[in-house]
Amino acid sequence: GITELAKGKEETISQAFLLTDGENEHGDNDRCLKLAELAASYNLTLNALGFGDHWNQDIAEKIADIASGTLSYIEKPEDAVGEFSRLFDRIQLVGLTNAYLLLSLAPKVRLAELKPVAQVVPDTIELPVIEESGQFIVRLGDLMVDAPRVVLANLYIGQLAVGNTTVARLQIRYENPTNPGEDLFSDTIPVDAVVAPNVQPQPNDQVQQHVLALAKYRQTQIAETKLQSGDRTGAATMLQHAAKTALQMGDKNAATVLQSSATQLQAGQELSESDRKKTRIVSKTVLRSN
Incomplete structure (x- = not known):
């Protein structure tokens, strides 16, 4: 399929949408990542869209990242039109x-x-x-x-x-x-x-926002790694740090999601698949207010 897409990309902007609603039960995840690398070598952009709660956000994110695309979480069917519209708006630009x-x-x-x-x-x-x-x-x-x-x-x-x-x-x-x-x-x-021999800090607010965005993402990544290893306390602590970072950025939507996940872990509750996917999405971007 990637080869066929590459054939038709002359004088076009080549973007593909990978839609998934479940795990890769009949294939090899490593092969999926190799295909994403192949797509990137053909100068194709892959956007990964996960429907529902039972897909692998780790693999979907890696595919989108490798091929310079976007990871999207479509929790409910009625969200699909808005998400596709957002992606098509990007492509038109x-x-x-x-x-x-x-x-x-x-x-x-x-x-x-x-x-x-x-x-x-x-x-x-x-x-x-x-x-x-x-x-x-x-x-x-x-x-x-x-x-x-x-x-x-x-x-x-x-x-x-x-x-x-x-x-x-x-x-x-x-x-x-x-x-x-x-x-x-x-x-x-x-x-x-x-x-200069004597440095006086001159922080730039815009640069600081970008540094905080990266910190929010990496703090959330560390939290997920700790959660996968069974360290729920460590995961909750890192999610709290990420929530505070989001607040520093003025990203209240992300702060709410991240703090909610941290609170659930502190209360001894399991994070649902939906919670994990929302946490992943807010770590990567700034959510728009409705």
Whole structure:
């Protein structure tokens, strides 16, 4: 199926929807992930939509993340139209395809060894990094018009001389869907640092919001890992931390879901499949108020 999709993607924006309402009982989850990697290599975007409560959110999320798509939870049939409309609205905004972030680092600058790059807008995704010829390459997939794509990179910087210095250079490689196969490049953007002997913190509110979004996601991931290992107390504690982080962001919907899950665990109750899926979704994005 992926090969057939690839055949028809000339001069088009190629997005596919993977719909599931249950576990993969007749196949291999690892093979599903390999197929997602194949889709990404064909520059296809896979969006995973889970219906009801009995599907594997871990595999669905990995499929969507690998192929630069979106994970959606459709709890009730009447929610389907709204979720499909949201996804189609996104697709209509796509202006550039097959985009990659190209990152070149200066001497004495390196990426963090563990999860160095993550997207936080429109959804939170840990992005894999490939190094080629001293340059780091991160797949972004399709880029939307007038809709920000925010990516955080964790850099370690050694001791530098006082003054202004360029610590990295960024560039975007992409394709125009009307002329596929031709690599286009943005201007190169320098990332400059001002090195001072006495540092006075100057926090940026917008950057802080993005850092909190990543923290909320990672705190929830740790909670789920603890829950799977049987550490209910540890899971509840991390969910409480995630709820507080969501409140710092002003994301009250996520805070409510995360705190509710934490409270249930503290009371000795099991989280339902619905609760787990809601927790996963709010960790990855900011829910819109109804």
